[in-house]
Amino acid sequence: MTAVQIVIFIYIVAYVWIEMKQLYKYGHSLYFNNVYNKIDTAMVVFYFATAACKLSAIYRIDLAQHYLKDHINETLPESIVYFKEKNRFYWSADDPEVVADGLFAIANVLSFSRLSYILPSFESLGPLLNSLGSMIWDVIEFLALFIVVFIAFAVGLNNLYAFYRNVETPDGKDVNKAFIGIPGTLKTLFWSCFSMSAYNSYEIDVNHKLVEYVGFLLFGLFHVMIVILLINMLIAMMSGTFEVIKNSADVEWKFARTRLWLNYIGPGETVPIPFNIIPSTKWFIRIMVNLVRKCCKQADHIEDSEAAVKLSADQEMVQDANKKYHSVISKLRKRYIKSIERSTQ
Numbered sequence: 001m002t003a004v005q006i007v008i009f010i011y012i013v014a015y016v017w018i019e020m021k022q023l024y025k026y027g028h029s030l031y032f033n034n035v036y037n038k039i040d041t042a043m044v045v046f047y048f049a050t051a052a053c054k055l056s057a058i059y060r061i062d063l064a065q066h067y068l069k070d071h072i073n074e075t076l077p078e079s080i081v082y083f084k085e086k087n088r089f090y091w092s093a094d095d096p097e098v099v100a101d102g103l104f105a106i107a108n109v110l111s112f113s114r115l116s117y118i119l120p121s122f123e124s125l126g127p128l129l130n131s132l133g134s135m136i137w138d139v140i141e142f143l144a145l146f147i148v149v150f151i152a153f154a155v156g157l158n159n160l161y162a163f164y165r166n167v168e169t170p171d172g173k174d175v176n177k178a179f180i181g182i183p184g185t186l187k188t189l190f191w192s193c194f195s196m197s198a199y200n201s202y203e204i205d206v207n208h209k210l211v212e213y214v215g216f217l218l219f220g221l222f223h224v225m226i227v228i229l230l231i232n233m234l235i236a237m238m239s240g241t242f243e244v245i246k247n248s249a250d251v252e253w254k255f256a257r258t259r260l261w262l263n264y265i266g267p268g269e270t271v272p273i274p275f276n277i278i279p280s281t282k283w284f285i286r287i288m289v290n291l292v293r294k295c296c297k298q299a300d301h302i303e304d305s306e307a308a309v310k311l312s313a314d315q316e317m318v319q320d321a322n323k324k325y326h327s328v329i330s331k332l333r334k335r336y337i338k339s340i341e342r343s344t345q
Contacts, residue, residue: 005054012047014274019044030330035133036117039110046107053100060096120256130252131245138237146230150189153222158185160215164204178202179215192219193226 202215
């Protein structure tokens with residue numbers, strides 16, 4: 001692991017410590033109700049998976065080095081040769097370093113997307129972020145219909161060209177390269193939505209005109225359904241959502257900004273990441289106060305034990321009542337927000 005990766009790993013450990021404290025404080029239901037907490041959890045999982053793969057590769061390389069020291073001038077097993085001598089161009093697809101690079105790239109994307117958390121504090125960017133969040137739901141609703149149509153054409157074209165899979169002409173050319181199996185068909189249709197596949201993908205180097213005509217019909221109908229109808233329908237849905245947010249941009253922005261401010265009201269961390277993993281003065285004071293309280297409780301003798309039990313029971317009832325109160329208020333707030341959104345739509 002490089003020095004930069006070690007620093008990132010220390011930062012992530014400190015970040016996990018903060019997230020665990022928040023999870024313990026608010027509970028899993030309230031914690032995962034926030035979208036950014038879900039992003040944080042996914043980011044941490046990917047970073048730790050990256051570190052695990054890196055450590056696995058280091059451990060295997062270390063084992064290979066020790067094996068070489070103990071077995072000099074002997075025929076080396078393939079596993080030892082792989083982790084000691086082969087360079088990156090000959091690594092397997094599931095090599096720990098290769099997997100770690102992929103996981104690390106995804107974690108980096110999630111890390112930088114976390115910057116959108118502070119955007120509601122800006123008057124110009126806050127409404128845009130709210131519009132983006134609403135448009136994502138439009139995209140999710142649109143994908144239900146899009147996937148049905150997409151898979152229907154993919155299965156049809158794959159079955160049409162199934163016979164010509166891995167078939168070559170007498171001069172050594174592939175009969176068709178675009179619709180080779182389900183993965184190839186899905187790739188061709190997906191990139192054709194963005195005009196990045198050849199227009200003559202339906203053609204075959206065999207004198208089977210009926211297959212070409214049917215392929216041309218299905219391929220053209222796919223573009224009409226997806227590119228002309230469905231994608232424009234999605235654009236209309238997102239335009240409508242943006243207009244609704246724009247008409248109430250000031251209210252939406254102030255609500256999002258207030259929600260952001262509320263996360264910083266109340267007790268928090270004394271020092272920022274990654275210094276929070278170092279015990280602070282506040283932590284030592286809290287430990288000493290708790291010890292003093294325990295000693296004082298042991299020194300004080302309560303004669304009436306029934307009164308003490310009753311007092312603790314009353315405190316538990318008050319705590320349960322407070323939890324129920326906050327839960328009801330939270331649900332009422334969510335219901336109010338949902339009703340406002342439905343009325344605006």
